[in-house]
Amino acid sequence: MTMLKYQVRSSSRPTAYGSPSSSTHDTTLTSRSNSLASLNSVDSANSEGDWGTLRVYTSNVKACTAYKTIRVSTQCTTKSVIETILSKFKISCKDTNLFELWMEVTTKATTGVVRTLLRLDYTARPLQLQRCHPANMSRFILHMTSEGTLVRVHDHNISPQSNYKSLLLAEETTCREAIDILLSMNRKEPEGDYALFLTAPEGEAQIPSEVSLVPIAAINSKLAEMNGKLLVRKHCRENNLERVEAFLLNLFASQQADTNESQK
Structure with missing residues (x-):
């Protein structure tokens, strides 16, 4: 066996469980x-199969x-x-x-x-x-678990009467899973044609659906200083992560250039 x-x-x-x-x-x-031989022997003797x-x-x-x-x-x-x-x-x-x-x-x-x-x-x-x-x-x-991170997502494109939702998310939760939670909160059926976007006055970048959202949200807290935000809406095509990174680099470079100019 x-x-x-x-x-x-x-x-x-x-901590609530355990006996003194x-x-x-x-x-x-x-x-x-990888082998379930011992389990199979138990299953075969069980009337419930x-x-x-x-x-x-x-x-x-x-x-x-x-x-x-x-x-x-x-x-x-x-x-x-x-x-x-x-x-x-x-x-x-x-x-x-x-x-x-x-x-x-x-x-x-x-x-x-x-x-x-x-x-x-x-x-x-x-x-x-x-x-x-x-x-x-x-x-x-x-x-x-208590190890969650609050992420603010603007959802007026899903529900016009709403401005944003604050989601408590785990570190590994993907953008796709976060969108499904948003749709559930707005009592809408899961759909595959919604996506999350990083937006700022300089432009926007779509976040790939399988990317974990919490690390992106950490960047978004910096974006808030530049009038940036996380937004959910319908999309036409899927971006890759390299395009998101390029968007952020250009955005931060532009912000730094403006800061340097104002200090002259």
């Missing part, structure tokens, strides 16, 4: 074995709830589990990349009960992992 191999690294955990009477270790699950249920504790996300039970397949990823629960709670206007799924594994040792917390990678398969442990010896916890 091929054993699952875990690669782990230290990570902070939700038990030893707790915090790790992050980042990869799995490739489907099962997960109980996910959700009080850190929605205070009035204790847990949510969902039915998933062994192929369902952590990302899908998070999206499913947020959808059931009708939390569609928040960045899913700010949410983490933790797995608490309980083992018995001579010194007592040991509880180990694993932060699951978005590509991990929670039901497969649950089946690696005895019943009632593991549980899942949904947690929202």
Whole structure:
């Protein structure tokens, strides 16, 4: 039988979880074995085949709830589990990349009960992992991280009565994902013909859809001094990142030239 191999690294955990009477270790699950032979042997003995249920504790996300039970397949990823629960709670206007799924594994040792917390990678398969442990010896916890960045996006082209929206985004959230959040906040269906633009009096540059938005927003805070802003609107073609970089370089060079001229 091929054993699952875990690669782990230290990570902070939700402080609300853990027992004073038990030893707790915090790790992050980042990869799995390529072979799932040991999992398949468990699945074949299970009457539900490739489907099962997960109980996910959700009080850190929605205070009035204790847990949510969902039915998933062994192929369902952590990302899908998070999206499913947020959808059931009708939390569609928040960045899913700010949410983490933790797995608490309980083992018995001579010194007592040991509880180990694993932060699951978005590509991990929670039901497969649950089946690696005895019943009632593991549980899942949904947690929202506090490591978000506020990004202001002007959205009057989506909703005329609105000026801008402030989005709390994770570092890795792409422009495409940010646009989907904006559309959800404005109660509009996701569309592929919207794009984000860096705009300034000197011109504008379209941001590629797969680029992470938070680093661009950091540049945008500098652009604000030049009447620049992030704007969402429909687009005709996709820009590449080199064009955005060229636009910014020209913009900052122009601003520096104006500053030098005024100091003469």
